[in-house]
Amino acid sequence: MNDVVLPEFDYIVVGGSAGCVLAARLSESPAAQVLLLEAGGPERTREMRVPSAWPDNLGSASDWGYLTTSQADAGPVAYPRGRGLGGSGAINAMAHLRGHRVIYDGWAQNGAPGWGYADLLPYFRRSETAPGRGTGPLAVVDPELRVHGIAGLRVADASVFPVIPNANTHATVLAVAERAAELVAAPY
Numbered sequence: 001m002n003d004v005v006l007p008e009f010d011y012i013v014v015g016g017s018a019g020c021v022l023a024a025r026l027s028e029s030p031a032a033q034v035l036l037l038e039a040g041g042p043e044r045t046r047e048m049r050v051p052s053a054w055p056d057n058l059g060s061a062s063d064w065g066y067l068t069t070s071q072a073d074a075g076p077v078a079y080p081r082g083r084g085l086g087g088s089g090a091i092n093a094m095a096h097l098r099g100h101r102v103i104y105d106g107w108a109q110n111g112a113p114g115w116g117y118a119d120l121l122p123y124f125r126r127s128e129t130a131p132g133r134g135t136g137p138l139a140v141v142d143p144e145l146r147v148h149g150i151a152g153l154r155v156a157d158a159s160v161f162p163v164i165p166n167a168n169t170h171a172t173v174l175a176v177a178e179r180a181a182e183l184v185a186a187p188y
């Protein structure tokens with residue numbers, strides 16, 4: 001029998017949403033050999049790419065299709081989990097909310113120093129910034145509502161809010177649209 005020479009790695013990361021971030025960041029060091037292990041495949045189906053189509057992922061080949069243990073009055077219930085590159089992040093609804101700062105401050109106060117909101121804010125900001133899309137929270141558009149990387153396209157709706165101001169977003173949308181009308185009428 002021939003000897004099998006296995007490659008060596010500095011880091012072996014088991015996949016999913018968190019695993020993909022870890023593997024990407026560790027790979028930024030040219031010297032680091034990183035192995036990302038992921039079940040399923042790398043394909044990005046329509047229902048993975050279109051946020052509103054996310055329910056079509058449930059029960060698909062991209063869903064592990066787990067059931068919970070029996071719940072009171074309900075029996076086992078479906079517990080979808082992503083199976084493929086990106087884990088559950090590949091099949092989720094893409095709603096992005098940081099949560100309230102008091103939650104994270106509670107983590108720190110209850111025995112996890114270094115995990116309060118101020119500690120985590122740089123990491124939220126980093127994870128919300130993509131190469132080529134400028135900087136800042138979820139920077140899909142620039143301050144003049146121009147979509148990064150797509151000439152001639154502007155967005156003016158609630159999706160451009162860097163932070164959701166409150167539960168009733170209608171007034172803010174109207175103000176954004178008023179300002180957008182001025183921006184669109186001005187030279188591009």
Ligand SMILES: Cc1cc2nc3c(=O)[nH]c(=O)nc-3n(C[C@H](O)[C@H](O)[C@H](O)COP(=O)(O)OP(=O)(O)OC[C@H]3O[C@@H](n4cnc5c(N)ncnc54)[C@H](O)[C@@H]3O)c2cc1C
Pocket residue numbers: 014015016017018019038039054057064080081082083084086087088089091092093094095096097
């Ligand atoms: C359908 C759906 C919709 C969601 N919508 C949102 C949303 O809109 N907004 C939001 O903030 N959050 C949403 N979430 C939650 C969010 O996606 C998860 O909290 C996040 O992706 C979890 O990341 P993780 O790294 O902890 O786990 P995962 O990304 O689930 O990674 C787990 C890893 O373990 C692997 N694994 C699992 N079982 C096995 C096994 N038996 N053998 C081998 N490997 C296995 C998986 O393949 C995967 O690689 C949604 C989740 C689901 C499932």
